[in-house]
Amino acid sequence: MRLRLLLLLALCRAGPAASGRSLSLRGSWRIHSGNGSLELPGRVPGCVHSALLKRGLIQDPYYRFNDLGYRWISLDNWTYSKKFKIPFNISKWQKMNLIFEGVDTVAKVLLNSVPIGRTGNMFKRYSFDITSVVRDVNSLELRFQSPVLYAAQRSKAHTSYSVPPDCPPPVQRGQCHVNFIRKEQSSFSWDWGPSFPTQGIWKDVRIEAYNICHLNYFMFSPVYDNHTQEWSLEIESSFDVVSSKPVSGQVIVAIPKLQTQQTHSIELQPGERTVELFVKINKNVTVETWWPHGHGNQTGYNMTILFKLDGGLSIKKSAKVYFRTVELIEEPIEGSQGLSFYFKINGLPIFLKGSNWIPADSFQDRVTSDLLRLLLQSAVDANMNTLRVWGGGIYEQEEFYRLCDELGIMVWQDFMFACALYPTDRDFMNSVRAEVAHQVRRLKYHPSIIVWGGNNENEAALMMNWYNIPPRELHTYIKDYVVLYVKNIRKIVLAEDKTRPFIISSPTNGAESIKEGWLSLNPYDNNFGDVHFYDYISDCWNWKVFPKARFVSEYGYQSWPSFSTLEKVMQAQCVKTETEFYRRSRSEIVDGQGYTMGALYWQLNDIWQAPSWASLEYGGKWKMLHYFARHFFAPLLPVGFEDQDVFFIYGVSDLRSDCEVKLTVRVHTWSSLEPQCSSETERFVLKAGTAVLLYKESVPVLLKNCGNCTRQSCVVSFYLSTDSQLVSPANYHFLSSLSESVGLHKAHVTAIISQQGDTFAFDLETSAVAPFVWLDVGSIPGRFSDNGFLMTEKTRTVLFYPWKPTSKSELEQCFRVTSLMDVY
Numbered sequence: 001m002r003l004r005l006l007l008l009l010a011l012c013r014a015g016p017a018a019s020g021r022s023l024s025l026r027g028s029w030r031i032h033s034g035n036g037s038l039e040l041p042g043r044v045p046g047c048v049h050s051a052l053l054k055r056g057l058i059q060d061p062y063y064r065f066n067d068l069g070y071r072w073i074s075l076d077n078w079t080y081s082k083k084f085k086i087p088f089n090i091s092k093w094q095k096m097n098l099i100f101e102g103v104d105t106v107a108k109v110l111l112n113s114v115p116i117g118r119t120g121n122m123f124k125r126y127s128f129d130i131t132s133v134v135r136d137v138n139s140l141e142l143r144f145q146s147p148v149l150y151a152a153q154r155s156k157a158h159t160s161y162s163v164p165p166d167c168p169p170p171v172q173r174g175q176c177h178v179n180f181i182r183k184e185q186s187s188f189s190w191d192w193g194p195s196f197p198t199q200g201i202w203k204d205v206r207i208e209a210y211n212i213c214h215l216n217y218f219m220f221s222p223v224y225d226n227h228t229q230e231w232s233l234e235i236e237s238s239f240d241v242v243s244s245k246p247v248s249g250q251v252i253v254a255i256p257k258l259q260t261q262q263t264h265s266i267e268l269q270p271g272e273r274t275v276e277l278f279v280k281i282n283k284n285v286t287v288e289t290w291w292p293h294g295h296g297n298q299t300g301y302n303m304t305i306l307f308k309l310d311g312g313l314s315i316k317k318s319a320k321v322y323f324r325t326v327e328l329i330e331e332p333i334e335g336s337q338g339l340s341f342y343f344k345i346n347g348l349p350i351f352l353k354g355s356n357w358i359p360a361d362s363f364q365d366r367v368t369s370d371l372l373r374l375l376l377q378s379a380v381d382a383n384m385n386t387l388r389v390w391g392g393g394i395y396e397q398e399e400f401y402r403l404c405d406e407l408g409i410m411v412w413q414d415f416m417f418a419c420a421l422y423p424t425d426r427d428f429m430n431s432v433r434a435e436v437a438h439q440v441r442r443l444k445y446h447p448s449i450i451v452w453g454g455n456n457e458n459e460a461a462l463m464m465n466w467y468n469i470p471p472r473e474l475h476t477y478i479k480d481y482v483v484l485y486v487k488n489i490r491k492i493v494l495a496e497d498k499t500r501p502f503i504i505s506s507p508t509n510g511a512e513s514i515k516e517g518w519l520s521l522n523p524y525d526n527n528f529g530d531v532h533f534y535d536y537i538s539d540c541w542n543w544k545v546f547p548k549a550r551f552v553s554e555y556g557y558q559s560w561p562s563f564s565t566l567e568k569v570m571q572a573q574c575v576k577t578e579t580e581f582y583r584r585s586r587s588e589i590v591d592g593q594g595y596t597m598g599a600l601y602w603q604l605n606d607i608w609q610a611p612s613w614a615s616l617e618y619g620g621k622w623k624m625l626h627y628f629a630r631h632f633f634a635p636l637l638p639v640g641f642e643d644q645d646v647f648f649i650y651g652v653s654d655l656r657s658d659c660e661v662k663l664t665v666r667v668h669t670w671s672s673l674e675p676q677c678s679s680e681t682e683r684f685v686l687k688a689g690t691a692v693l694l695y696k697e698s699v700p701v702l703l704k705n706c707g708n709c710t711r712q713s714c715v716v717s718f719y720l721s722t723d724s725q726l727v728s729p730a731n732y733h734f735l736s737s738l739s740e741s742v743g744l745h746k747a748h749v750t751a752i753i754s755q756q757g758d759t760f761a762f763d764l765e766t767s768a769v770a771p772f773v774w775l776d777v778g779s780i781p782g783r784f785s786d787n788g789f790l791m792t793e794k795t796r797t798v799l800f801y802p803w804k805p806t807s808k809s810e811l812e813q814c815f816r817v818t819s820l821m822d823v824y
Contacts, residue, residue: 020210021088025140029201034077046365047104047200048078061362062608067194068173074197075149080107080142086134086207093209094242096134100126102203105183106150107142120427121182122202123395123416123435125442130207147181147197148188154180154423161476163423164467179420182431184359185392186418186607192614193607196362203397212313213241213268217441218305221499222281222323231281231323235305239275241268249309251277255321257301258285268309289346290324290447292385293408294635295656298322298447300405322405322447328501330511330528335589338527341510341550342597343450345410349689351586351597351654352410353579353633354379354386355604355615356554359393362607369399374620374803375605376403378783382615382626383633386410388506388553388600391456392418395439404448411448412553412600414506415439415489417455421462424480429488436489440496452493452502454485457532459505459513460523482518506553507531526550526593532602540574541734543581543641548593552582556602556613559623569772569820571613572624572788575601579632580639584650587691601629620803621781624774624788631729636686638663638694638718640733647702647733649695649718651686658685661720661727663694667706668792669714670769671743675792676714677706686720699735711735712742715769717792732790738771738820746821749773749791753815755808760800762815766791770819778814780806791819 031042031051042051052058052073061070090096098111103119103126110116112135117128119142155163155177167176174189175197189195208214218237225232233253241247247268254261259282266275281287288299300320307315327344342349360367360375379387387404389396391414404411415436422428443449461467462477469477485504493502503510509520509528524531526547532554538545540557555578559571578601585596606618615626631637636659637652649663664680686692695718702716703709714735720728738744747770752763762775762784770791775784775798782802789796800811 020208020214021093022209023084023086023088023207025082025084025205025207029080029082032079032081034079042080042200043365044080044082044201044205045102045203047198047202047363048073049196049198050200050363050365061196062194067196071195074175074195074199075146077146077149078144078199080144080201082140083138084140085137088209090134090136090209092211094131094211095129095214095240096131096207096209098128098130098140098205098207100201100203100205102201103142104198104200104202105147105181106145108145110141110143112139113141121431121435122184123182123439124431125438134207142201144199147183147199148175151175151177151181151188158423158425161473163421164469165420179422180428182416182428182435184394185416185420186359187362190392192358192603192610192612194362198363200365202364210240210242212243212311213239213247213309215307215315215317216240216272218317219441220319220321220445221497222321224325228283230283231287233277233279233281235277235279237275237277237307239268239273241270241273243270243310246270247310247313249307249313251275252306252308253277253279253303254306255281255301255303258282258287260285266307287323290322290405291408292345292350292410293380294383294385294654295345295348295350295408298406298408319445320405324447326450326500328451328503328510333589333595336527336592336594338525338550339511340595340597341529342595343410345450348656349597350385350410351583351689352386352412352551352600353583353598353654354384354388354409354600355629356600356602357387357389357393357396357604359607360605364394364397367397371620372397372400372403375616376400376407376409378616378620378622378626379409379604380407381783382629383635384409384629386412386598386600387604388412388414388453390414390418390603391416391453391506395443398442401443401446401448405446409448410450411446412451412453412506413443413449414453414456417458417484419457419461421458421467421477421480422484424483429484432484433488433492436492437496440493444497444499450500452497452500453506454489454502454504456506458485459508459519460532463519463521463523478517478519486518503529530598534602541577543577546578546581548581548585548590549596551596551598553598553600554602555599558611558613559625560611561609561617561621561623569624569788572628575615575625576628576632579629580637581641583632583637583652584639584641584691586652586689619781622783622787624772627784627787627789630786631731634729636661636720636728638720638728638731639691640716640718640731642699642733645699647695647697647699647716648693650691651694651720652691653686653688655688657688659688659727660685661722663718663720665695665716665718666792667702667709667714667716668769669709669743670741671713671745673766673769673792673794676709703735710742712740715790715792717790738824744769744771744821747773747791747819749817749819751775751815751817753808753811756799758802760802760806760808760811762798762800764791764796764798764817765794766796770821772820774818775800776814776816776818777811778816780804780810780814782806 032039105122168174172189174195178188216238221234300322330339512528513520526549530551530553531549557571557574582599606614639650666675666678716733719730745768747768749766785799
């Protein structure tokens with residue numbers, strides 16, 4: 001059996017070489033409104049909103065109700081223009097192309113007043129042959145059409161049947177018919193974000209000139225042969241051969257650290273040509289694999305590929321090569337109906353723990369590498385190993401995936417279709433096919449991407465009839481669904497990438513949905529696939545309301561940003577309770593359900609300042625939920641819960657090896673900083689990758705053995721340790737609602753701040769037991785080592801890690817501490 005493995009190529013674009021010349025058209029452009037009344041400079045990459053803001057012609061679009069006041073911007077038809085000189089002799093080059101890596105979205109392109117093409121998909125790469133049009137001095141124009149008006153026109157032209165939904169709910173104050181334009185779907189509004197349908201050149205633009213031949217792209221797939229235990233590389237290179245004669249030469253592939261270098265002879269016929277090569281890796285060298293965060297290293301290897309062709313033509317590329325396998329396991333489970341749904345990385349079952357990623361800003365030119373690193377590092381710092389790139393946003397920029405590769409963050413990558421039905425007319429499908437092929441080729445090299453997802457919630461939308469489609473018409477929409485996601489997207493993905501699984505939708509019943517004709521009667525079946533779960537009515541502190549599903553890829557609760565502590569407490573505690581339930585369900589089947597192997601809460605980040613489900617505020621500040629996530633996603637975690645007046649503690653391990661630990665259980669009264677009683681187990685072995693019962697005690701017995709404790713007057717804490725140190729976070733269990741607590745007093749918490757190198761120590765002292773102690777330093781960027789914690793001891797030291805230089809005096813001036821009784 002031959003297992004296909006993934007190879008990442010962090011492709012490094014070469015500078016001008018013998019193979020051709022390249023001219024970047026980034027930087028300064030001119031922008032004018034449809035009637036010419038407004039003209040201003042703009043930057044590329046960028047958008048009209050950003051240009052207007054920079055010139056002071058509008059306020060911050062996020063301020064107050066500017067999402068409504070600035071609708072005129074997206075309703076106008078803007079033009080981008082640029083005059084430029086070619087800094088080389090154009091007569092010496094056989095072919096010249098104008099390349100757009102990303103245009104947002106619908107535009108007519110003119111070079112020297114000659115129409116050379118159109119754009120209509122934000123997610124496609126466009127290449128226009130300008131050989132016969134280009135001059136020494138040139139004028140380039142992109143005449144944009146309002147995306148809102150374009151979407152409305154396309155919807156109106158689709159006369160055979162409606163394609164719902166027409167418009168978002170009125171409360172979102174959004175625009176209509178976003179499903180008719182291949183653009184960031186959430187840019188027309190979402191329940192967590194504003195409506196800012198942007199226009200502009202949002203990615204790189206350049207001119208490429210070449211003779212003889214040009215390397216369009218190259219792709220790699222490592223293959224592991226279990227029988228011979230050998231690795232090899234399948235290399236595919238695409239060329240545009242403009243020579244009138246065949247071009248011959250050699251390809252030299254070298255991976256020094258794997259002691260591999262091979263030379264192949266090639267011959268390229270005129271036209272668009274593809275070359276496939278097979279390179280064996282030296283079997284005497286150990287290949288180290290890429291592992292997710294918390295499970296191993298993210299080892300990569302430097303590789304060079306040199307094409308030495310006729311006429312002295314030389315094309316050299318460098319790449320970073322990563323090896324890893326991924327399998328989606330859907331198989332019968334003893335004692336349970338249905339199938340499992342979990343991922344194996346390099347043969348190891350891994351519990352996916354993390355969150356969902358949305359666009360970091362409505363205006364992508366504001367999303368810098370520094371911001372991406374801050375947000376992604378925060379995910380890793382909270383012990384996450386997975387992010388789901390949600391299907392209503394964008395395929396992220398290269399830096400996002402490069403950072404995920406580096407940090408060991410697995411990516412569940414949706415295609416950009418969400419919460420809607422879509423047309424399947426010829427033009428729409430042609431655009432989608434080009435989009436999918438481009439994105440798979442662009443992204444498949446990243447080991448971080450472990451699964452492709454066809455859409456977000458569209459199987460559920462159709463089969464649960466969100467749009468009230470009459471039963472007699474349902475077959476039309478089912479047919480469209482299969483055409484779009486199965487006969488086109490799935491077909492292209494499987495042809496382009498055999499290194500990772502593809503699922504049609506999320507949530508989905510996976511193999512069961514396929515068996516039922518690609519759509520399942522109940523896409524939320526806990527016995528199959530993944531589920532999304534939201535319940536704002538039931539008691540979220542009661543674990544019995546949560547689904548004991550195979551994989552939970554969305555769940556969550558809203559909260560305000562920093563200024564409202566009580567809302568943060570509610571969100572953090574609810575998600576904590578739910579996540580701990582999923583983690584302790586990984587190894588058991590109860591009443592036929594369980595073996596949960598993934599928990600991705602909604603959502604990691606915010607697109608603007610607003611109440612939302614996010615654990616990170618807009619800009620990256622940690623909410624209380626994110627501090628809680630650092631605990632409830634810890635590699636070793638004791639989880640406590642009650643059932644029928646019995647208190648249980650499970651031990652959860654995500655480690656790759658067994659560990660020997662002991663469990664300590666303490667009971668505290670709300671009125672004292674000294675434990676009421678404490679007990680600990682003998683040392684025991686907690687098996688790797690399991691969740692097992694460690695402790696079981698009747699609550700009345702537990703309280704009776706602790707003197708005068710009652711449910712209202714006491715709280716339980718517990719942790720795992722070795723003889724010398726804590727190896728898990730200290731967890732806790734409330735025996736009653738905090739509103740019914742007895743003896744809980746308002747705590748006076750003070751802090752002495754001292755600097756320790758690049759960090760600051762906050763030595764805390766409290767006058768009483770304090771639930772949900774919240775430390776805040778205002779707008780000073782950084783994070784604490786812990787926050788939102790239950791303080792049962794008189795003193796505690798917490799570290800602050802600043803993201804920018806600060807001082808002790810600045811921190812003292814901005815510092816504020818609160819706990820539950822300050823806001824309750």
